[in-house]
Amino acid sequence: MIRFNNVSKAYSGGIIALKNVSFTLAAGEMAFLTGHSGAGKSTLLKLMSLMETSTSGSIHINGTSLSDVTYQQIPYVRRGIGMIFQNHNLLMDRTVFDNVALPLIIEGYSHKETKKRVEAALDKVHLGSKLKSFPSMLSGGEQQRVGIARAIVNKPPILLADEPTGNLDPKLSLEIIRLFEEFNDMGVAVLIATHDLGLIARLRYRTLTLKQGSMINDGLIEGMQTSGANYV
Numbered sequence: 004m005i006r007f008n009n010v011s012k013a014y015s016g017g018i019i020a021l022k023n024v025s026f027t028l029a030a031g032e033m034a035f036l037t038g039h040s041g042a043g044k045s046t047l048l049k050l051m052s053l054m055e056t057s058t059s060g061s062i063h064i065n066g067t068s069l070s071d072v073t074y075q076q077i078p079y080v081r082r083g084i085g086m087i088f089q090n091h092n093l094l095m096d097r098t099v100f101d102n103v104a105l106p107l108i109i110e111g112y113s114h115k116e117t118k119k120r121v122e123a124a125l126d127k128v129h130l131g132s133k134l135k136s137f138p139s140m141l142s143g144g145e146q147q148r149v150g151i152a153r154a155i156v157n158k159p160p161i162l163l164a165d166e167p168t169g170n171l172d173p174k175l176s177l178e179i180i181r182l183f184e185e186f187n188d189m190g191v192a193v194l195i196a197t198h199d200l201g202l203i204a205r206l207r208y209r210t211l212t213l214k215q216g217s218m219i220n221d222g223l224i225e226g227m228q229t230s231g232a233n234y235v
């Protein structure tokens with residue numbers, strides 16, 4: 004599903020953001036990705052969604068080697084990945100329905116099919132009654148759920164989330180993670196980049212830890228403090 008083999012990434016200017024990173028995330032698996040600010044978490048997610056390219060090593064996503072992907076094929080690879088961002092990147096002048104419909108409109112779905120899928124996606128994130136609302140009329144947690152509905156509306160087998168709970172209090176953060184668990188229960192692979200060590204300690208999922216671009220831990224983190232930095 005996701006396979007990194009000895010992947011390194013150097014940005015122009017010489018910063019080495021990832022060093023020989025290897026891991027596999029199987030179909031239907033759920034894991035956290037953590038590490039200090041600047042450790043390379045966003046870079047790792049950007050490589051998977053082809054927003055950046057690796058300097059060396061190989062990456063396979065849903066069976067496709069990213070080094071073989073042509074510019075024209077990038078949208079097909081991205082179709083297999085739902086992306087969720089901390090600031091949710093919603094269009095504030097469009098309704099909730101329009102925001103969630105966007106990926107389907109881009110792909111040329113019929114109006115009827117779009118309506119069916121958008122309504123189903125919003126039901127899954129418990130926002131079925133907010134179709135006509137504008138994002139500014141929603142709470143932070145609800146806005147994040149619209150972002151999640153948009154990410155899952157075309158049923159990708161992989162969900163990648165970059166600090167999805169960054170702006171939310173602990174209760175709302177847990178609600179968002181519970182939603183990810185529901186998608187994971189349906190067979191979707193989920194990778195969540197987060198600084199939130201409290202969340203990681205409570206939920207006890209496999210955790211990939213980056214430190215200055217290197218993967219220093221892969222597995223359950225035992226005896227972790229639930230406050231303060233403790234990335235080893």
Ligand SMILES: Nc1ncnc2c1ncn2[C@@H]1O[C@H](COP(=O)(O)OP(=O)(O)OP(=O)(O)O)[C@@H](O)[C@H]1O
Pocket residue numbers: 014015016018019020038039040041042043044045046047
């Ligand atoms: N476009 C870029 N050009 C040059 N350097 C970059 C670029 N993007 C990231 N970097 C550098 O690469 C390193 C890893 O950054 P990255 O954003 O992946 O870390 P992160 O773990 O996601 O950090 P944060 O938690 O603060 O978002 C950092 O040193 C950063 O400054």
